[in-house]
Amino acid sequence: MSLxxxxxxxxxxxxGAVLVDDEDLARSYVRQLLLAHPDIRVLAECANGFxxxxxxxxxxxxxxxxxxxxxxxxxxxxxxxxxxxxxxxxVVVFVTAYDEYALKAFDANAVDYLLKPFDRARFDMALARAxxxxxxxxxxxxxxxxxxGVPLSRVVVKDGVAVTVLPVVKIDYVKAEDDYVLLxxxxxxxxxxxxxxxxxxxxxxxxxxxxxxxxxxxxxxxxRLEPSDAGAPMAVLIxxxxxxxxxxGAQRLKVHLGN
Numbered sequence: 001m002s003l004x005x006x007x008x009x010x011x012x013x014x015x016g017a018v019l020v021d022d023e024d025l026a027r028s029y030v031r032q033l034l035l036a037h038p039d040i041r042v043l044a045e046c047a048n049g050f051x052x053x054x055x056x057x058x059x060x061x062x063x064x065x066x067x068x069x070x071x072x073x074x075x076x077x078x079x080x081x082x083x084x085x086x087x088x089x090x091v092v093v094f095v096t097a098y099d100e101y102a103l104k105a106f107d108a109n110a111v112d113y114l115l116k117p118f119d120r121a122r123f124d125m126a127l128a129r130a131x132x133x134x135x136x137x138x139x140x141x142x143x144x145x146x147x148x149g150v151p152l153s154r155v156v157v158k159d160g161v162a163v164t165v166l167p168v169v170k171i172d173y174v175k176a177e178d179d180y181v182l183l184x185x186x187x188x189x190x191x192x193x194x195x196x197x198x199x200x201x202x203x204x205x206x207x208x209x210x211x212x213x214x215x216x217x218x219x220x221x222x223x224r225l226e227p228s229d230a231g232a233p234m235a236v237l238i239x240x241x242x243x244x245x246x247x248x249g250a251q252r253l254k255v256h257l258g259n
Contacts, residue, residue: 017041017062017065019065020078030095049074049078052073063127063134064092091133094114099115111126111133114126174208177191203216207219215244221237221238224236
């Protein structure tokens with residue numbers, strides 16, 4: 001991430017922008033197009049998703065120009081991790097060479113989706129839309145965990161400035177914790193602000209089963225079921241963890257386990 005040459009300490013009425021793309025030429029092109037808009041200053045440039053999450057936290061931009069396909073974290077995962085203020089800033093303009101992510105981008109209330117290669121006129125149109133959204137107050141971001149197409153292969157979690165990427169195969173179970181979910185993986189707990197229902201929809205259904213209103217279980221971690229006084233069984237995991245199973249959850253397990 002490069003902040004060199006940008007004065008972040010002086011208050012300014014200008015609109016701040018962060019440019020995120022793993023290609024130097026792509027960032028340079030957007031920066032060049034922004035020269036025609038003197039009311040916009042570039043606060044930071046980032047070459048990957050981890051840098052982008054930190055830059056947004058540090059600079060509080062108005063507009064985020066965000067690539068989708070990048071190493072380490074992709075653009076949609078970045079959008080999950082950044083915080084927006086009450087007015088919905090930063091508004092997001094996706095800049096990418098891949099059109100298959102457009103539906104997910106607009107699900108996430110992106111202002112526009114610039115498909116490379118694009119010209120100045122198309123860029124200016126996206127910028128006009130960003131200005132309009134900023135003036136009106138941005139719509140709140142929708143839950144990005146609701147999938148369109150392929151289920152999640154990993155879940156990203158932010159704890160302060162640290163970002164953890166959890167492959168779904170390494171998640172033992174997920175527990176609802178008020179407005180958060182607790183993901184148990186590798187003997188550690190990870191909290192993510194998200195609903196259990198939305199994460200359930202996004203995870204591979206052949207692997208994760210809702211065994212209780214508060215729990216999703218990775219079937220690969222199930223060692224056995226044991227009877228309980230409540231009538232429904234208890235799920236005993238490979239590491240010895242015991243999780244409650246509702247009657248409805250027991251029926252779902254029967255279907256998935258084929259007995």
